[in-house]
Amino acid sequence: MHQLKCKCGALRGQIDSSGxxxxxxxxxxxxxxxxxxxxxxxxxxxxxxxxxxxMAQQHLSISQGQEHLAIVRLSEKGLFRWxxxxxxxxxxxxxSNPKLCFVGIAHACLDRSKxxxxxxxxxxxxxxxxxxxxxxxxxxxxxxVLFRFAGILLSGxxxxxxxxxxxxxxxxxxxxxxxxxxxxxxxxx
Numbered sequence: 001m002h003q004l005k006c007k008c009g010a011l012r013g014q015i016d017s018s019g020x021x022x023x024x025x026x027x028x029x030x031x032x033x034x035x036x037x038x039x040x041x042x043x044x045x046x047x048x049x050x051x052x053x054x055m056a057q058q059h060l061s062i063s064q065g066q067e068h069l070a071i072v073r074l075s076e077k078g079l080f081r082w083x084x085x086x087x088x089x090x091x092x093x094x095x096s097n098p099k100l101c102f103v104g105i106a107h108a109c110l111d112r113s114k115x116x117x118x119x120x121x122x123x124x125x126x127x128x129x130x131x132x133x134x135x136x137x138x139x140x141x142x143x144x145v146l147f148r149f150a151g152i153l154l155s156g157x158x159x160x161x162x163x164x165x166x167x168x169x170x171x172x173x174x175x176x177x178x179x180x181x182x183x184x185x186x187x188x189x
Contacts, residue, residue, distance in 0.1 A: 001014040002015040002110065006087050007087040011065030011084040011091070013060060015059055015105065015118075016061075017059075019059040019152075020151045021053055021120075022053070022124060023119055024051070024052050024124040025050070026126050027127045027132075028130055031044070031048075032044055033189035038088040048132040049137065050090075051106075051123065052104040052106060052107065053115075054102060056152045057164075057168075058156060058161045058165060060105070060165075061166055068084045068085050068086040069082060069084065069167075069176050071174055071177070073180045075183075089108055090109065092109075093106075098165055103167070124142060124145045
């Protein structure tokens with residue numbers, strides 16, 4: 001089990017590292033906006049990228065501090081961007097449809113010293129067109145990420161495993177009410 005915790009330690013959980021997963025560094029402007037929304041400290045690298053662990057939600061458990069979970073959406077139809085409201089630590093991103101049981105866990109809440117051992121050393125580099133500075137990072141590993149992403153979604157659908165998400169109720173609603181940023185708020189990030 002890989003440990004997950006927010007910066008202040010009020011929110012804690014575990015990840016079962018035996019499932020399908022992908023490690024990526026994402027340089028999209030939305031990941032960067034989310035980091036800025038939370039204060040940005042230690043979330044993005046010098047070119048605006050953030051490392052994310054993609055996996056099925058049923059492999060995530062929250063053992064302490066669930067009351068600190070919060071969601072922000074950068075737009076009305078944007079991803080659910082989960083974070084610990086106690087210290088603004090990013091936790092992860094999900095789609096709004098719980099049947100698509102993917103979660104992208106942000107590196108800021110993971111044990112960096114155990115990432116290679118628990119999830120492998122390969123890190124795909126994606127969305128490089130919006131990376132900051134020059135030269136841009138070189139995109140790599142996208143085909144493998146897409147293949148594993150399909151496996152993650154399929155693994156959640158088999159036998160209704162998607163219903164075992166710690167982030168959604170049995171009725172498919174997020175366990176907390178999402179806050180949606182206005183166009184002006186989003187533009188300021």
